[in-house]
Amino acid sequence: MLSFCEELPILGLDILRNSTPHLAETVVFVRGERLRFRRDWSITHRRYCPRCIKESSHHRFWFDLVVSRYCPLHDLELRSDKNGMIWAWGRSEPSPEINEKPIVSSAGAFSRYLGGRLGVGEPFHVLQLDRLELDDAIYLCIVIGNVLLYGWRKALPKRGWLEAKQTAVERGFEFLANGLSIEDLCEQYLRSTPYLVSGKFTCTDTPKVLGWLHSAKRNTIHGQGIAPLRDCIDRLVVEYGACRRLSRKFPPSQVERNTAAAVARLGLSRAELHKIASWNPDKEPRSGVTESHDVSVNAIAQKAKLLCSPKKAASIVGVTPKQLALLCKSGLVNAVFGMSPKSRSLYERKVLEQLVSRALSRHTGDPNICEGLTLDQFRAKALCSYPNAVKLVLDGKVGVSGLSEGGCGLSKLRLVPPLPAWKSGRTARFLVRRKLAPPGYLTLAKAASLMSVPPHVIAKLARIGAIEHTVTGKRISSVAQASVEAFASHHVTAKAVAVQLGCATAKAARKLRDMGVPVHFDRKQAGACFLKRRDVEAVIGGPLQHGKASIFFDGLQKAILRSEFAHHLEWIPGYSYALLTGMGGKVRVSVELGADNDTVRLVLPFKGVRSQRVLRASVEELVGVWPQAHVTTLQDGNAALAEEHRLPQMAGFDPSVFSWIESRVLSIRAVLGRR
Numbered sequence: 108m109l110s111f112c113e114e115l116p117i118l119g120l121d122i123l124r125n126s127t128p129h130l131a132e133t134v135v136f137v138r139g140e141r142l143r144f145r146r147d148w149s150i151t152h153r154r155y156c157p158r159c160i161k162e163s164s165h166h167r168f169w170f171d172l173v174v175s176r177y178c179p180l181h182d183l184e185l186r187s188d189k190n191g192m193i194w195a196w197g198r199s200e201p202s203p204e205i206n207e208k209p210i211v212s213s214a215g216a217f218s219r220y221l222g223g224r225l226g227v228g229e230p231f232h233v234l235q236l237d238r239l240e241l242d243d244a245i246y247l248c249i250v251i252g253n254v255l256l257y258g259w260r261k262a263l264p265k266r267g268w269l270e271a272k273q274t275a276v277e278r279g280f281e282f283l284a285n286g287l288s289i290e291d292l293c294e295q296y297l298r299s300t301p302y303l304v305s306g307k308f309t310c311t312d313t314p315k316v317l318g319w320l321h322s323a324k325r326n327t328i329h330g331q332g333i334a335p336l337r338d339c340i341d342r343l344v345v346e347y348g349a350c351r352r353l354s355r356k357f358p359p360s361q362v363e364r365n366t367a368a369a370v371a372r373l374g375l376s377r378a379e380l381h382k383i384a385s386w387n388p389d390k391e392p393r394s395g396v397t398e399s400h401d402v403s404v405n406a407i408a409q410k411a412k413l414l415c416s417p418k419k420a421a422s423i424v425g426v427t428p429k430q431l432a433l434l435c436k437s438g439l440v441n442a443v444f445g446m447s448p449k450s451r452s453l454y455e456r457k458v459l460e461q462l463v464s465r466a467l468s469r470h471t472g473d474p475n476i477c478e479g480l481t482l483d484q485f486r487a488k489a490l491c492s493y494p495n496a497v498k499l500v501l502d503g504k505v506g507v508s509g510l511s512e513g514g515c516g517l518s519k520l521r522l523v524p525p526l527p528a529w530k531s532g533r534t535a536r537f538l539v540r541r542k543l544a545p546p547g548y549l550t551l552a553k554a555a556s557l558m559s560v561p562p563h564v565i566a567k568l569a570r571i572g573a574i575e576h577t578v579t580g581k582r583i584s585s586v587a588q589a590s591v592e593a594f595a596s597h598h599v600t601a602k603a604v605a606v607q608l609g610c611a612t613a614k615a616a617r618k619l620r621d622m623g624v625p626v627h628f629d630r631k632q633a634g635a636c637f638l639k640r641r642d643v644e645a646v647i648g649g650p651l652q653h654g655k656a657s658i659f660f661d662g663l664q665k666a667i668l669r670s671e672f673a674h675h676l677e678w679i680p681g682y683s684y685a686l687l688t689g690m691g692g693k694v695r696v697s698v699e700l701g702a703d704n705d706t707v708r709l710v711l712p713f714k715g716v717r718s719q720r721v722l723r724a725s726v727e728e729l730v731g732v733w734p735q736a737h738v739t740t741l742q743d744g745n746a747a748l749a750e751e752h753r754l755p756q757m758a759g760f761d762p763s764v765f766s767w768i769e770s771r772v773l774s775i776r777a778v779l780g781r782r
Contacts, residue, residue: 128171138225140241142172147245149173152269154185174245176273177215179222217248217280235283243332246323248279250336251289253319254296255282290339293320297343308347309362317344362402369407379451382444383410388455413456414443420454424463425516430493437494439501463516466500470507470520479508479521484731487778489525548577548585549668552675556667558595559603559678564634568594571632588668598627599651601636604643606681607651622646656683656700659707662760663698663768670769687772696772704754707764709771711748712741722746725778732774 128148129136135148142148148171155170156178170185177184222228224241236244252275282292297303300318302310314321317340323333324340369380384400384407401407415423421431424440434440440462446452480488485505486496497517499505506523513519544550551562554574558565566583569576574594575587605615616636620626624646628637644650660678663685667676676698678685684699697710713722722729729748730736736748750771755761 134242140224142245143242145173146272147172147174147242152187154187156181156183156185158183172221173269174272174276175218175221176277177218179215179218179228182215182218216284217277220280220284233280233284234286235289236280239332243329245276246326246329247333247336248276248283250279250319250323250333251282251292252276252279254292255279257319258296258299289336293336293339294343296320297347303347304362313344365402365404369402369404372404373407373411375407375411379453380407382453383407383414386410386414386443388413414453415456415459416451416453417446420459423456423459423516425514425518426493433493434497437492437498439494439497462501466497466517466520467510469500469503470510480524480731482517482520482522484728485522485525487728488732488774490773544585545577547588549588549591550585551583553668554586554588554591556664556676556678557591558600559664559676559680560600560635561677562675565591567632567634568628571628573628573633597640598637599640599643601638603680604638604651606679607647619643619646651680656704657681659700659704659754659760660685663765666760666762666765670765687768696768696775698768701751706751706753707768708749708751709768710739710741711736711775712745713747714743714745719746721779722748728778729775732778733771 133144135142135144150171152173153170158181159170159178175185216231219228220231220233220236221241223230223232236247239247249272255278256275283289296318297316297320300308300316302308302316308316310316313324317324320340323329323336324344326333330337366377366380369375370377373380375383380402381400384402388410417428417431420440421428424431424434426434431440435442440454440459442452443455444453482493482496482500486493489496491499496505500507500520500522505525507520508523509521511519511521544553549557551565554565555562565574565586568574569583569586575590576583577585601615601619604619605611608615608618610618616626616630619638624638624642626636627639628635630636640651657680660676660680664676664678675688676685677688684697687696687698695712697712699708699710700706701708713719726738733748733750736750739747739749741747752764752767754764
């Protein structure tokens with residue numbers, strides 16, 4: 108009650124004092140009764156009774172009793188006002204319409220009981236609740252209501268917490284108002300658990316065994332108020348032997364002894380043992396159905412022979428654990444039981460052996476012939492995933508040329524090499540990273556190849572407005588091809604002029620500046636030094652010449668623009684070699700033009716300790732997808748794989764040359780992309 112009300116010269120101050128809620132830290136006192144915040148009393152979910160508002164009874168405290176669904180005086184369902192607390196400000200607005208809906212007598216029984224306990228209605232006596240504090244009585248009703256409503260179902264109610272509390276407290280109050288026994292309810296509830304076998308609990312986990320009753324047993328706030336319920340639970344726990352500290356007083360059941368013996372002898376976890384015991388080889392296991400299973404050592408051992416662990420399953424199929432996971436993800440191999448934190452995934456041996464025999468039966472020739480590619484080599488050469496390669500074998504779409512004497516399972520297969528036409532199919536585009544641009548636009552990598560600069564230079568030119576571009580997500584995604592070609596026709600980099608001047612690339616800009624050639628974009632602005640082409644040609648006295656190699660590399664640049672893959676050519680005009688990158692970051696191939704300009708050489712260098720280790724680990728697979736290559740040593744002493752190709756015309760370019768380069772790069776990427 109407000110402090111100034113104590114001095115009012117009116118009668119009935121004691122009534123006003125008692126009817127005013129007194130808020131403490133976690134509890135609220137109303138008319139001598141104790142309630143708890145959030146569960147019983149709330150200031151965030153305030154509701155009102157339309158008839159109470161019509162009678163101007165704005166100081167009715169049951170508006171904040173969240174456990175009460177109905178008004179104890181008018182038996183109307185309480186409503187919530189989204190526009191504010193209309194009873195707190197004494198508005199003079201029209202009263203809300205009252206929807207006269209009759210309610211079930213049992214539905215408003217709990218609300219009427221609350222009104223009687225608080226002295227605002229006719230008393231409603233319930234012997235098992237009258238002797239308890241009001242908050243303890245509400246908690247007892249909630250526990251009993253949960254037991255009656257949900258039983259042993261693990262799923263919580265889908266409705267909100269407020270409706271769940273109201274429904275549970277009304278159901279529990281109805282049970283207690285009818286004078287039913289709490290002990291009989293608890294005993295019936297515990298006997299219905301699936302963990303009770305032959306009058307004893309096979310599970311020693313108390314929270315799992317007690318279910319909804321565990322909160323009442325461990326609750327310290329309502330410990331004294333619901334002491335009879337706790338005593339009943341303790342008696343049943345001792346009787347059925349469900350507590351860990353009392354497990355030594357009761358001898359283990361036969362099921363527990365069989366489970367412990369099977370776990371110790373077979374080396375399985377308890378979770379795996381229960382899964383194997385519930386598995387029926389003849390039919391699929393039914394989830395949610397509780398049946399008694401034989402957990403003896405002999406029964407589990409017989410079923411365990413039909414199953415295997417992931418490591419053993421991989422050895423049967425003849426694949427690595429990673430490849431087995433890919434086969435499971437694609438649906439070719441299915442685990443009987445999935446992996447969980449307490450158990451491994453289990454596979455059926457018979458199904459795995461049938462898969463292997465089906466794949467090996469595709470070979471009808473001499474089993475001693477070992478020619479052809481392995482599944483891994485075929486996957487890399489065909490640019491498809493490992494499960495897709497296995498599907499092609501099982502469907503008979505790929506010929507099996509032979510079976511290897513060594514190995515086991517799918518590793519014995521030797522397949523016919525795929526056709527070159529496959530490399531332009533959908534599987535090739537699926538595995539290799541692509542960066543597509545709208546029509547009339549180029550990606551940064553392809554624009555950089557056209558201008559013979561790194562991709563970040565194109566990004567800087569676009570930011571300063573030298574090249575038209577498009578922005579996606581605050582990043583430059585593509586540039587206009589016409590703008591790039593126009594910029595390349597009017598500008599030239601200092602590195603491109605250095606070859607003709609016969610000086611180092613680092614000193615080309617300084618030498619041109621001394622010769623009177625102004626720098627249009629310096630390195631700080633664009634990432635590279637750009638000069639006007641007409642200014643350079645005026646100083647040199649003629650057009651820029653890049654040698655005969657420029658014909659080949661200019662054609663290679665134009666072919667890259669038409670490719671659907673994210674190639675990037677790093678070539679300095681005047682040089683007879685270039686680096687082809689952009690296939691995922693791990694494939695860096697050198698394209699070298701021969702001295703006579705009649706051959707082109709493709710080199711895959713391995714520089715560094717890690718690259719050498721990768722070469723040793725994947726040399727067999729690389730040779731399988733790139734049989735024309737040979738191992739060579741570069742001038743710096745590093746190892747490399749190289750292949751030469753003769754040009755159709757002297758120092759010229761032909762589209763077939765780029766098709767040859769792209770097919771080799773895609774095959775290499777398929778192998779090294781996983782390293």
